[in-house]
Each structure stands twice: as C-alpha cells, then as structure tokens.
Amino acid sequence: MKTRRALLAAALLTASVALTGCGSSDAGSVPDGWGTLKTKGVDVSYPKGYEEQSAGERGEHNAAAAVRTEDGTKVSVITVQLGFTEANSAEQAAIAAEAGIQMGADVKGQKDVELAGADEAKRIDFTFEATGEDGGPPKGTPVEGVILAGLDSADSAFAIRVDARQGSLSDGDLNRIIDSVEVH
Numbered sequence: 001m002k003t004r005r006a007l008l009a010a011a012l013l014t015a016s017v018a019l020t021g022c023g024s025s026d027a028g029s030v031p032d033g034w035g036t037l038k039t040k041g042v043d044v045s046y047p048k049g050y051e052e053q054s055a056g057e058r059g060e061h062n063a064a065a066a067v068r069t070e071d072g073t074k075v076s077v078i079t080v081q082l083g084f085t086e087a088n089s090a091e092q093a094a095i096a097a098e099a100g101i102q103m104g105a106d107v108k109g110q111k112d113v114e115l116a117g118a119d120e121a122k123r124i125d126f127t128f129e130a131t132g133e134d135g136g137p138p139k140g141t142p143v144e145g146v147i148l149a150g151l152d153s154a155d156s157a158f159a160i161r162v163d164a165r166q167g168s169l170s171d172g173d174l175n176r177i178i179d180s181v182e183v184h
Contacts, residue, residue, distance in 0.1 A: 037064035041082045041152035045180035074136045076164035087157040090150040094122035097149040097159040117183035121150035142166040
C-alpha cells in the first residue's frame with residue numbers, strides 16, 4: 001500500500017512539473033534586488049535597471065509599467081493592463097491581447113503557462129520591427145515580445161506584456177519575470 005502511494009505521489013509530482021511548462025517551482029517568487037509592479041489584479045517583478053513609471057508617464061491603458069533605457073533609448077518595457085476586454089477565459093483574454101500587437105508582427109504562437117494564483121493563463125510569443133517612435137530603438141530594430149494573459153480572481157482580464165530589443169533581455173531574466181507573476 002505504501003509503495004502504491006509513493007508511486008502515485010511521484011507520478012503526481014512528475015505531472016505537475018510537466019504541466020508548469022517554462023516556469024519553475026518558484027512561481028510568484030521575486031529575485032533579490034528586483035522591483036515589483038503591484039496592481040489590484042496581478043503583480044510582476046522586473047530586473048535591476050528598470051524604472052517604474054508613474055501614472056502620468058505610462059500609457060493611459062496601463063495599470064503599471066517599468067522601462068529600461070540605454071543611452072536615452074528605451075530598450076525594454078514591461079506593462080500590465082487590467083480589464084481591457086470582456087473575457088470569460090484565458091483563451092479569450094489572450095485573443096484580445098494578441099489584437100494589440102502591431103501590424104506586421106510575427107506571432108510565434110500561443111501556449112499554456114503556469115502563473116501563481118491563476119487557474120489558467122496563456123503565453124503569446126512574437127517579434128516585430130521597432131518603429132523608431134516614442135523613444136524606442138531605431139526603426140527596423142528587431143524586438144522580441146511576450147504577453148501573459150488570463151483572468152484574475154475577480155474574473156477580470158489581465159495582460160502582462162514584455163517587449164525587449166533583441167539581445168537586451170536574457171532568456172533567464174525573462175523566465176524569472178514570468179516566474180514572478182502573482183495573480184490575485
């Protein structure tokens with residue numbers, strides 16, 4: 001009987017690890033020295049070098065934002081939008097969030113992602129060329145983007161978007177940003 005329970009526990013642990021996808025077991029954790037964007041629906045942390053924007057600095061549809069600049073040029077932006085669409089599922093929230101990606105972007109696809117506190121969430125990966133506007137990289141510079149979308153505990157849609165000039169945000173830091181997300 002104990003052997004059967006141990007095997008069941010091991011199988012469940014293996015299944016839970018497989019279901020987490022790219023995330024680690026430290027979901028909702030914040031690395032030392034990082035800042036955190038806190039909103040009523042989700043929190044997400046950002047690496048050293050980013051600066052949180054005030055309500056007057058960020059876009060009117062963003063509940064929170066942090067920007068990293070190099071030599072006066074924005075190289076990465078993290079934004080949080082809340083209640084941006086009437087969605088009944090993470091899939092619907094992701095579809096609405098994907099509609100906000102600029103024309104001509106190359107959407108790599110959508111997949112399930114494990115976020116602390118969310119019943120379900122989606123990840124959308126995409127690339128596009130910078131427009132050279134709004135203090136961003138020069139026109140034509142490759143930009144990589146990720147959107148995490150779902151519903152918070154009040155069933156309100158959220159979208160966390162990370163845009164970074166190609167090569168300016170390591171895969172490790174991107175994974176730690178995703179792992180830091182806490183939905184409430």
